[in-house]
Amino acid sequence: MLMAEESHITFRNITKTFPGVLALRNINLEIKHGQIHALLGENGAGKSTLMNILYGLYHQDSGEIFLDGEKYALNTPKNATAHGIGMIHQHFMLIPNFTILENIMLGQTSPKPPKLEKDYFRKEILKVSAKFGIEVDLDLLVEEVSVGMQQKVEILKALYKGAKLLILDEPTSVLTPQESQELFKMLHDLNNKGTTIIFISHKLNEVMQISDTISVLRDGEVVATLPKSQTSQEELSRLMVGRNVNNKYDKASEPIGEEIFRIDNISLHDPHNKGRFLLKDISIQISKGEIVGIAGVDQNGQEELAEIICALRAATFGNLYMCRHDVTNSTTRQLIELGLSFIPSDRRNQGLVMDFSIAENTILETHYQKPFTRGFSLQPQVISDYAEMIVKEYDVRTPSINVPVKNLSGGNQQKVIIGRELSRNTRFLLVMQPTMGLDVGAIEFVHQRLLKARQGGMAILMISTDLEEVRKLSDRILVMYEGKIIGQADSTTSIEKIGMMMAGFFQ
Amino acid sequence: MSETILSPGSQTSIKARFFVFARNNLGIISVLISLLAIVLALLIGAILIAIAGINPWEAYSFLLKGSFGNRYGFGETLTRFIPLLFASLSFSIAYKSGFFNVGAEGQIYIGAIGALLVGAYISNLPPVLHITLTLLAGFVFGALWAGIAGLLKIFLGSNELVNTMMLNYVAIFLVEYLIHGPLKDPHLFIYQSSPILSSARLPIILPKTPLHAGFLIALASIVIVFYILYRTPIGYQMRTVGANLRAAKYAGINIVGVTLVAIITTGGLAGLGGAVELMGAQFRMVAGFSPGYGYDGIGVAIMGRHNPVGIVLAALLFAIIRVGTGAMQRGAGVPFPLLSVIQGLIIIFVIASSYLISKLSETTIGGRA
Numbered sequence: 001m002l003m004a005e006e007s008h009i010t011f012r013n014i015t016k017t018f019p020g021v022l023a024l025r026n027i028n029l030e031i032k033h034g035q036i037h038a039l040l041g042e043n044g045a046g047k048s049t050l051m052n053i054l055y056g057l058y059h060q061d062s063g064e065i066f067l068d069g070e071k072y073a074l075n076t077p078k079n080a081t082a083h084g085i086g087m088i089h090q091h092f093m094l095i096p097n098f099t100i101l102e103n104i105m106l107g108q109t110s111p112k113p114p115k116l117e118k119d120y121f122r123k124e125i126l127k128v129s130a131k132f133g134i135e136v137d138l139d140l141l142v143e144e145v146s147v148g149m150q151q152k153v154e155i156l157k158a159l160y161k162g163a164k165l166l167i168l169d170e171p172t173s174v175l176t177p178q179e180s181q182e183l184f185k186m187l188h189d190l191n192n193k194g195t196t197i198i199f200i201s202h203k204l205n206e207v208m209q210i211s212d213t214i215s216v217l218r219d220g221e222v223v224a225t226l227p228k229s230q231t232s233q234e235e236l237s238r239l240m241v242g243r244n245v246n247n248k249y250d251k252a253s254e255p256i257g258e259e260i261f262r263i264d265n266i267s268l269h270d271p272h273n274k275g276r277f278l279l280k281d282i283s284i285q286i287s288k289g290e291i292v293g294i295a296g297v298d299q300n301g302q303e304e305l306a307e308i309i310c311a312l313r314a315a316t317f318g319n320l321y322m323c324r325h326d327v328t329n330s331t332t333r334q335l336i337e338l339g340l341s342f343i344p345s346d347r348r349n350q351g352l353v354m355d356f357s358i359a360e361n362t363i364l365e366t367h368y369q370k371p372f373t374r375g376f377s378l379q380p381q382v383i384s385d386y387a388e389m390i391v392k393e394y395d396v397r398t399p400s401i402n403v404p405v406k407n408l409s410g411g412n413q414q415k416v417i418i419g420r421e422l423s424r425n426t427r428f429l430l431v432m433q434p435t436m437g438l439d440v441g442a443i444e445f446v447h448q449r450l451l452k453a454r455q456g457g458m459a460i461l462m463i464s465t466d467l468e469e470v471r472k473l474s475d476r477i478l479v480m481y482e483g484k485i486i487g488q489a490d491s492t493t494s495i496e497k498i499g500m501m502m503a504g505f506f507q
Numbered sequence: 508m509s510e511t512i513l514s515p516g517s518q519t520s521i522k523a524r525f526f527v528f529a530r531n532n533l534g535i536i537s538v539l540i541s542l543l544a545i546v547l548a549l550l551i552g553a554i555l556i557a558i559a560g561i562n563p564w565e566a567y568s569f570l571l572k573g574s575f576g577n578r579y580g581f582g583e584t585l586t587r588f589i590p591l592l593f594a595s596l597s598f599s600i601a602y603k604s605g606f607f608n609v610g611a612e613g614q615i616y617i618g619a620i621g622a623l624l625v626g627a628y629i630s631n632l633p634p635v636l637h638i639t640l641t642l643l644a645g646f647v648f649g650a651l652w653a654g655i656a657g658l659l660k661i662f663l664g665s666n667e668l669v670n671t672m673m674l675n676y677v678a679i680f681l682v683e684y685l686i687h688g689p690l691k692d693p694h695l696f697i698y699q700s701s702p703i704l705s706s707a708r709l710p711i712i713l714p715k716t717p718l719h720a721g722f723l724i725a726l727a728s729i730v731i732v733f734y735i736l737y738r739t740p741i742g743y744q745m746r747t748v749g750a751n752l753r754a755a756k757y758a759g760i761n762i763v764g765v766t767l768v769a770i771i772t773t774g775g776l777a778g779l780g781g782a783v784e785l786m787g788a789q790f791r792m793v794a795g796f797s798p799g800y801g802y803d804g805i806g807v808a809i810m811g812r813h814n815p816v817g818i819v820l821a822a823l824l825f826a827i828i829r830v831g832t833g834a835m836q837r838g839a840g841v842p843f844p845l846l847s848v849i850q851g852l853i854i855i856f857v858i859a860s861s862y863l864i865s866k867l868s869e870t871t872i873g874g875r876a
Contacts, residue, residue: 312756332759353751354750355750355751373740
């Protein structure tokens with residue numbers, strides 16, 4: 001140690017429980033002045049919980065926080081702001097139909113009440129913006145600007161309120177790669193001007209790129225705090241999940257079996273513009289024991305195709321066949337009874353009922369069938385046993401099957417869905433974005449389960465915007481662009497070539 | 508687990524201790540907060556009564572005596588409880604299914620008309636059969652009335668909140684028309700319907716009080732409603748549709764069918780409430796047949812947080828207030844507008860306290876881990 005850097009925030013023995021879940025256990029952590037300090041960990045490791053305690057959204061059950069060496073007892077968001085702590089949440093706290101200026105001055109006391117004094121605020125905000133080199137057009141409506149710009153507004157808002165410590169919760173999860181790089185540059189600039197930054201992430205490469213010090217959290221404990229110079233991605237990844245992560249899969253090549261599902265010349269009109277097609281002449285055949293991957297940039301018709309397959313939307317033209325039966329006009333329930341399983345992209349809104357318990361969520365499609373229902377009544381004991389089985393089999397980390405799924409981390413929520421969908425008599429599985437927002441450990445778990453299902457003879461259609469994922473898992477890759485299948489590839493095709501196709505270039 | 512967190516030696520702030528205590532005793536604290544809310548409302552009421560020149564202590568003793576201080580008052584309170592319970596069940600089952608039925612008031616009127624048609628105009632039936640058919644008519648008429656708003660929602664997507672509300676006025680004025688015209692009792696000079704026949708009347712179950720067998724039907728209904736909601740596939744589907752419509756669609760649940768069932772049961776329960784009130788308490792249709800039971804039922808359901816015990820307690824509280832304030836008026840001469848103010852204060856305080864309770868449970872329990 002050449003010089004003793006001063007501590008900005010110190011956590012001492014912080015413990016926090018949610019009902020039945022120990023979210024944080026005896027956290028001891030020191031954040032030093034003028035550093036970029038990353039909190040790295042899987043979903044549910046406790047990173048956000050710890051920061052929410054600092055910002056005052058939650059309260060610790062026990063333990064203390066010290067700010068600049070002094071005890072910081074009253075943690076409320078208001079007090080946090082007064083003490084120069086600013087937090088940028090994963091989901092922005094902005095009012096879409098207010099201008100950027102109005103959003104930043106919101107909640108500030110006007111110098112001459114009851115007048116708003118917008119011009120005074122404009123001057124003050126511009127001063128801050130010039131000092132930190134953050135350029136925004138104050139007169140644009142928030143809903144008009146890009147997500148990256150909205151994030152800038154959030155940061156400027158926090159700085160304007162006098163933040164000397166910025167907490168960013170998974171800031172890149174909503175950004176494009178270019179926007180992420182801009183953000184990193186901005187954070188470096190801020191840091192050079194003396195702002196301490198706490199950066200919450202589960203992405204190893206980002207953490208390695210941006211931080212000075214990295215603390216790894218696992219299961220509510222700090223497992224290590226390391227200077228960046230003394231660690232590597234491999235070490236961090238091991239610390240994060242507690243074991244080595246496998247990046248390649250052994251795919252036993254199976255003889256491809258009979259056709260299970262066929263999409264035959266499906267087209268879909270744009271309901272708002274009859275001349276335009278959202279989907280055009282899509283034909284895909286999925287056979288027993290194979291994973292067909294659909295790669296493509298988001299919003300190129302994937303969502304619509306999935307909805308048509310699940311009978312949630314009718315195609316304008318074309319037919320669907322399942323096990324050689326025409327199912328074009330079947331209902332969702334009929335398809336499910338024929339052996340369709342669906343893992344949707346938006347698990348919170350499409351896949352789960354967040355207020356229901358795990359047990360209730362495991363019978364979402366099958367609750368009316370035997371053995372879950374006998375006569376007129378649901379069978380609570382049978383349902384509990386079934387849920388226990390899924391929780392055990394799919395390694396859902398939860399104190400009980402009676403916990404509402406909204407209290408689970410994203411990875412565990414996804415495990416509930418996957419367990420439910422794979423525990424049925426499934427012949428054809430449609431998967432969308434199966435690992436979006438999950439951490440390394442959960443991603444590998446999901447991938448292994450999909451490969452196991454394939455081994456078991458399931459026909460799987462996987463739609464994902466994650467090209468790596470599609471390449472790793474699929475036997476065949478189809479590339480979708482503007483509602484059409486514009487090319488075929490397989491796992492040997494280079495990323496660059498598939499990337500070109502995804503961008504609409506093809507031979 | 509909490510023992511390990513609060514080991515004796517650990518440094519814990521009073522606030523944190525309170526949160527841990529509150530979390531472990533949320534049930535008791537909720538009840539205490541609700542009781543405190545009632546006491547506060549009564550205290551403010553006492554000041555107002557004193558300003559009006561009446562001894563508040565005496566006024567409140569009439570409230571207690573009148574509502575459950577004697578046999579008759581007790582019976583009257585439980586009689587009031589019956590339609591409130593039906594109305595709140597009607598609101599809750601619809602609410603749980605994602606259908607906002609604020610039209611229980613109208614459905615009570617129309618259900619009572621259905622019961623009147625069968626109870627007063629079909630004769631020579633044995634009582635058991637006649638009572639059954641009359642109750643059934645109340646259920647069916649209430650369900651059909653709710654069905655108007657329901658079909659408008661299902662087929663045209665129009666907002667059921669506005670439609671059920673508007674249909675209340677239609678129902679109330681329709682009933683006024685009927686008792687001035689086609690259904691007026693020809694033997695009377697005042698505008699009332701003919702009485703229902705004695706074979707369709709519900710027997711008194713607590714002698715020397717107005718308490719009738721509708722009380723038992725109400726208690727049976729609450730058991731049946733919550734059994735359906737939590738222990739049957741259709742109830743599971745109703746709750747799923749109410750909690751997350753998209754997930755319900757993705758799971759292959761027939762949304763239209765489930766919503767129809769919700770509409771039929773919500774309207775039917777309110778209609779049944781109207782029928783029971785007619786068959787056990789009033790026997791004739793009159794203008795102002797329901798003094799706002801349908802609206803009170805919404806308050807009861809919200810205050811009772813849509814759970815069976817809560818609804819029973821909240822319905823009892825409403826009944827006590829309604830009966831007890833009546834006694835205050837008769838006994839202590841508290842003017843009627845002031846009674847409305849006190850009733851309103853109690854309701855506002857209790858509902859506000861329920862927000863306090865949910866806020867407390869949020870901060871102590873927290874959201875995602």
